[in-house]
Amino acid sequence: MPKNEVIINKLREKGIKVTPQRIAIINYLETNRKYHPSIEDIYTFVIREYPTISLATVYNTMDKLEEINEVVKLRVGEENKVNYDYDVSYHNHFFCKKCGQIYDIEEPLAFFDKNEINGHTIEEVHAYFKGKCKKCQNS
Amino acid sequence: MPKNEVIINKLREKGIKVTPQRIAIINYLETNRKYHPSIEDIYTFVIREYPTISLATVYNTMDKLEEINEVVKLRVGEENKVNYDYDVSYHNHFFCKKCGQIYDIEEPLAFFDKNEINGHTIEEVHAYFKGKCKKCQNS
DNA sequence: ATTCCTGCAAAGCTTTTGCAGCGCG
DNA sequence: CGCGCTGCAAAAGCTTTGCAGGAAT
Numbered sequence: 001m002p003k004n005e006v007i008i009n010k011l012r013e014k015g016i017k018v019t020p021q022r023i024a025i026i027n028y029l030e031t032n033r034k035y036h037p038s039i040e041d042i043y044t045f046v047i048r049e050y051p052t053i054s055l056a057t058v059y060n061t062m063d064k065l066e067e068i069n070e071v072v073k074l075r076v077g078e079e080n081k082v083n084y085d086y087d088v089s090y091h092n093h094f095f096c097k098k099c100g101q102i103y104d105i106e107e108p109l110a111f112f113d114k115n116e117i118n119g120h121t122i123e124e125v126h127a128y129f130k131g132k133c134k135k136c137q138n139s
Numbered sequence: 140m141p142k143n144e145v146i147i148n149k150l151r152e153k154g155i156k157v158t159p160q161r162i163a164i165i166n167y168l169e170t171n172r173k174y175h176p177s178i179e180d181i182y183t184f185v186i187r188e189y190p191t192i193s194l195a196t197v198y199n200t201m202d203k204l205e206e207i208n209e210v211v212k213l214r215v216g217e218e219n220k221v222n223y224d225y226d227v228s229y230h231n232h233f234f235c236k237k238c239g240q241i242y243d244i245e246e247p248l249a250f251f252d253k254n255e256i257n258g259h260t261i262e263e264v265h266a267y268f269k270g271k272c273k274k275c276q277n278s
Numbered sequence: 279a280t281t282c283c284t285g286c287a288a289a290g291c292t293t294t295t296g297c298a299g300c301g302c303g
Numbered sequence: 304c305g306c307g308c309t310g311c312a313a314a315a316g317c318t319t320t321g322c323a324g325g326a327a328t
Contacts, residue, residue: 017282017327039317054285059318061283076265080219080292080317094259105256117244119273120233126215127266134258156302156307178292193310198293200308219292219317 004030007070014068022061024049029071029086036074036083036093036102076128077102090125096133103133143169146209153207160185160192161200168210168225175213175222175232175241215267216241235272242272 004026011018024046029037037045043058062084065071072085076095083102085093092105115122132139140148143165150157163185168176176184182197201223204210211224215234222241224232231244254261271278 012328015282015328019283019327021284052285055317056286056319057284075214075218079214080221082218082317094256094261096259097262103257103259107257109251112248117233117246117268118242120235120242120268121270121272121276122233122268123236123270125266125268127264129256129259129261129264131262132260137260151303154303154307158302158308160309191310193312194292195294195311196309221292 002030007065007068010068010070011064016064016068021046021050021053021057022064024053025058025061026065029065029084033086034104036085038081038083042084074102076130093128094133095128095130096136097130098132098136098139101133101135105129141169146204146207149207149209150203155203155207160189160196161203163188163192164197164200165204168204168223172225173243175224177220177222181223213241215269232267233272234267234269235275236269237271237275237278240272240274244268 004023007026008018008023011022025042028042028045032041032045035041039055039058039062042062043053043055046058047053062071066073069088070086072088074083074085074093075081076093077083077100087104090108092109094103094105095101096103109127112125143162146165147157147162150161164181167181167184171180171184174180178194178197178201181201182192182194185197186192201210204223205212208227209225211227213222213224213232214220215232216222216239226243229247231248233242233244234240235242248266251264
């Protein structure tokens, strides 16, 4: 079963209503997995199909998807900009300071497996890189 | 020479004017090194001494300090909140999801020393933890 | 039938900008 | 003195909230 269908079922199971707008958003995420879209990106795309959709609906939907753990909020790019990752498995990211693209880093860094540091209990490890991506190398 | 004096000299060297408000901000940072204050924190403190200081001045000053590399902007806490670190040497942070405190992680993680990954050139490595801090353990 | 969602508009927060007057160097 | 800074107010972004009508289950 494709992931978008899995999510739609999961929404129903959780009592979260499945609306055409939400399906459109999920399908967009499905086909733009690598792109790590922002709220604005999602809105700009989905409004083509649903010209009356509002930003509030996009925010609302992404909050629900985050609640049920089907997307992850990223804050790896420019100041105060949020991007979403449709792939919730743990992996790291690379942000290109030139073109703004966010890349997935597939290879696990495996740098930290303790669940405690300095007496603090670790629940989440966040790590990302910034620099110049492959394509922007010579500039 | 104390660090706050070093910074004041550095500002002068760079042609950035040293005003009483800026000195007050730097002194606040000096004595609250571990606290990783937000703009609001700084403003709330300095306004006691300078009742007419404006948020714009705090933003402006922190921007200058960041430009001359004497503070680092952190985005490790709650959504869209910026905190400042007066210690610019590379180290990592722990954010407590319960009390909101940001702790320095002194021990180097040494998890990544390459300057390239997947063909991308790494200029900055960002890593931090989230969880429950030592003090908030039993709650 | 109920409950939740949508879309709109308004409000909230943080940060930025414009500008007149002041003050540091 | 001249340039840069301050303080104020307004504006700009992004996100949240309130609410009436409408849709999903």
